[in-house]
Amino acid sequence: MSIEIRGLTKHYGATRAADGIDLALDDSVKVFALIGPSGGGKSTLLRLLGGLEKPDAGTIRIDGAEVPQDEEALRLWRRKNGFLFQSFNLFPHLTALENIILPLVQVHGWKRDEAHGRAREIVARFGMDAHLEKHPAQLSGGQQQRIALARAMAHEPALLLLDEPTSALDPEMKAEVLDLIEELCQGGQRIILSTHEMGFARGSADAVVFIGAGRVVESGAATALFDQPQSAPVKAFLSKVMKW
């Protein structure tokens, strides 16, 4: 996907979550990872890319199309994509199956039985068939994320945006969710994710950007950035997180 970000700025009170971000990615990038310290602005950038927030200034173009400004156009922008947050994505009053069907029917205008078939198909692919009729409270954190991922993928999104999808999970569940995301990467799904899983970012992302204090500190190909970081903050961050 080609991404072009210019002068992107978003402030929450005194916090500069995005402070003049400039970035360009070319078409060869399929999987793009945002790394960096917590509170550095990864989530904000992801939400701006997905049209969940409006920037104070600056523009984003994805594949030549500019992320719109008005609410109605933004809603259409969000529909095209799939979004997964750290946790509590699912609606607790609906079964896993209903969680997936609801947006297909109400947002994408599918017939109910079509949506039903699609939900079953994708849930089977994600290895979750046994849990279709359960409510989120009956599922483990990892299972909830897999169902949420199934919901985000059900309408074949142009772009899948993952906001620290495994940060709230214990190691075993992290692995099952990361396996699944890796499978989606292999299948050619275009993904932008923020993550603290450095091994995953290095192994699966084509391009990586390090965001700190609302700015791009360093960006480049995954292997280059992890093997030969150029800037001091990235070196310091990587030596800390890779130490253990």
Next chain:
Amino acid sequence: MWKNVLSAFVSVVLLTTFVFVVWVVATHDYRWEAIAPYRNNLLSGWLVTLLISVASLVLSVLVGALFTAGQLSGHRFPAFLCRVYVEVIRGTPLLTQILIGYYLIANAIDWHSSLGVGIVVLSCFSGAYLSEIFRGGIESIPKSQWLSARAIGFTGAQTYRFVVIPQVVRRVLPASAGQFANLVKDSSLLFVISVHEFTMQAREANANSYATFEAYLPLILGYFLLTFPISLLSRHLERRYRYEH
């Protein structure tokens, strides 16, 4: 050990008190024949109270929803007006509101149905309490749910319809049921504008027969018959909407 002693003590006290109360009430020397001529009046009063209860229950939900919407509208002035309404209604006596509603306001617009005015005033009163219950319920829905709904591409209306309201219903049911039971009993205050409801009929029967207990005891059964089904229905709905297994 102490826990057991305490719970045994509490059980004995409660049970003894209960038996004592029932015994005193049951063994009183009643003159039911004195009240017998008024039994049809009492029954018609009960039916009027039933009508008032059902009508104001429905209307008060609408009033409550309206003022909740006003407070959460995001427009500052309407939200402020709704806030003032809720505070004034909740902070002043229902008796006075009924009197003002009937003798001043309804009179000014030439509306003289004490039953109709009574239902409207009760609904406005109860609606103020309900709007606070509803508002609390909506505000208790976590931010992540609103965010997920937005990310899916839901409109504001769809977010309320499919995500927020189904979860709010479950959360506000117990408190709302309590408010509905209050509403049923508060309807007895409508005697001040001479609505011939249940309590009013009991008062009249007492005044005519001088059989005080015989006139007022049926109220216990009559009001309980109205409030208990509300409680049962609420429990039933709570179970139906349960999703934390």
